[in-house]
Amino acid sequence: xxxxxxxxxxxxxxxxxxxxxxxxxxxxxxxxxxxxxxxxxxxxxxxxxxxxxxxxxxxxxxxxxxxxxxxxxxxxxxxxxxxxxxxxxxxxxxxxxxxxxxxxxxxxxxxxxxxxxxxxxx
Numbered sequence: 001x002x003x004x005x006x007x008x009x010x011x012x013x014x015x016x017x018x019x020x021x022x023x024x025x026x027x028x029x030x031x032x033x034x035x036x037x038x039x040x041x042x043x044x045x046x047x048x049x050x051x052x053x054x055x056x057x058x059x060x061x062x063x064x065x066x067x068x069x070x071x072x073x074x075x076x077x078x079x080x081x082x083x084x085x086x087x088x089x090x091x092x093x094x095x096x097x098x099x100x101x102x103x104x105x106x107x108x109x110x111x112x113x114x115x116x117x118x119x120x121x122x
Contacts, residue, residue, distance in 0.1 A: 099107070 102110070
């Protein structure tokens with residue numbers, strides 16, 4: 001870092017740091033899309049606005065990618081929930097049928113092997 005950096009305003013330092021970190025960070029998040037920002041050393045108001053606009057564009061792009069990924073994941077989870085609910089209904093019907101077909105002796109023997117409280121597995 002040069003000595004002239006110390007004479008700059010906090011806004012100019014922030015712009016400099018933003019250029020060297022945030023833009024490349026956002027670019028890496030979006031899978032290599034390059035977001036380029038050219039800065040002059042004066043860090044004029046126009047360049048600050050340009051940087052703000054580029055950052056906003058990059059953040060919108062990241063947000064859109066995240067929203068798309070979340071929507072995809074939600075659809076996958078909805079499908080899994082639907083499949084699990086169908087499987088649960090099938091098993092409940094099967095359980096009901098087996099209980100009705102079992103003799104009282106079989107049910108008593110079965111009850112002696114079943115724990116009193118169901119064990120929850122995660």
